[in-house]
Amino acid sequence: MQKKVYMRKLDKNDLQSIVGIEERVTGMARPEYWAKRIELAETIRPHWASIIAEIENRVVGFLVGGSGELEFGLPGRVAWIDIIGVDPVYRSQGVGRALIEEFMAWADYHGVKTIFTLIDNGNQEMEQFFGRVGFTPGKVLHFQKDIRSRSRTPSHNFVRDPS
Numbered sequence: 001m002q003k004k005v006y007m008r009k010l011d012k013n014d015l016q017s018i019v020g021i022e023e024r025v026t027g028m029a030r031p032e033y034w035a036k037r038i039e040l041a042e043t044i045r046p047h048w049a050s051i052i053a054e055i056e057n058r059v060v061g062f063l064v065g066g067s068g069e070l071e072f073g074l075p076g077r078v079a080w081i082d083i084i085g086v087d088p089v090y091r092s093q094g095v096g097r098a099l100i101e102e103f104m105a106w107a108d109y110h111g112v113k114t115i116f117t118l119i120d121n122g123n124q125e126m127e128q129f130f131g132r133v134g135f136t137p138g139k140v141l142h143f144q145k146d147i148r149s150r151s152r153t154p155s156h157n158f159v160r161d162p163s
C-alpha cells in the first residue's frame with residue numbers, strides 16, 4: 001500500500017532537506033544557491049508555487065515554480081515549474097505526481113490557465129514523467145546563443161557588483 005503523501009508550503013527550514021535531495025539526485029550540493037532561492041520563494045514568488053512533499057514527517061520531494069501575467073510573451077496568467085526533485089529512495093510512490101497535482105490545484109485556484117516547464121532535449125526520464133502527468137510539448141520556441149567567445153566586458157558605470 002502506498003504511504004500518504006502530505007503537502008505543504010516550502011520554507012527556510014527545508015534548506016538542508018532540499019540540498020540533501022538534490023545532492024542524492026545530481027551528486028552536487030548547493031547550499032548557498034538554495035538559501036538564496038528559498039529566500040526568493042518566500043519574498044517574491046507566490047507562496048503556493050513552492051511545495052514540499054512529506055511522508056511520515058520526512059521531506060521526500062520538492063517543487064519550485066513561479067507564476068505571472070504575460071510572462072515569456074504568453075497570454076494571460078501562466079505558471080511554470082523550475083525544478084522538481086524526489087528523493088531516490090521514495091521514487092515510484094506517486095510523490096512526483098502528488099507535487100504536480102498540488103501545484104496545478106493552486107495554479108487553477110489563482111486563475112492560471114496554462115502551466116509549463118523546460119526539459120533538456122534527450123532527458124527521457126523527465127520527458128516520460130511529464131508525459132505521464134499530462135504535459136504535452138508546447139508551442140513556445142526555445143532560442144539560445146553560445147556567448148563563450150565574446151570578449152566585451154560589462155559597462156562598469158552601471159554594473160556596481162559584477163558578481
Ligand SMILES: CC(C)(COP(=O)(O)OP(=O)(O)OC[C@H]1O[C@@H](n2cnc3c(N)ncnc32)[C@H](O)[C@@H]1OP(=O)(O)O)[C@@H](O)C(=O)NCCC(=O)NCCS
Binds near residue numbers: 022026124
Ligand atoms: C521525475 C521524478 C520527479 C518522478 O518522481 P516520482 O515520485 O518517482 O514519480 P511518480 O511516482 O509520481 O510517477 C508519476 C508517473 O510518472 C512515471 N514516471 C516517473 N518516473 C519515470 C521515469 N524515470 N521514467 C518513466 N516514467 C516515469 C510513473 O510511472 C508514473 O506514471 P503512472 O502514474 O501513469 O503510472 C523523480 O524521478 C525525480 O526527481 N527525478 C530527478 C529530477 C531532477 O533531476 N531534478 C533536479 C534535481 S533535484
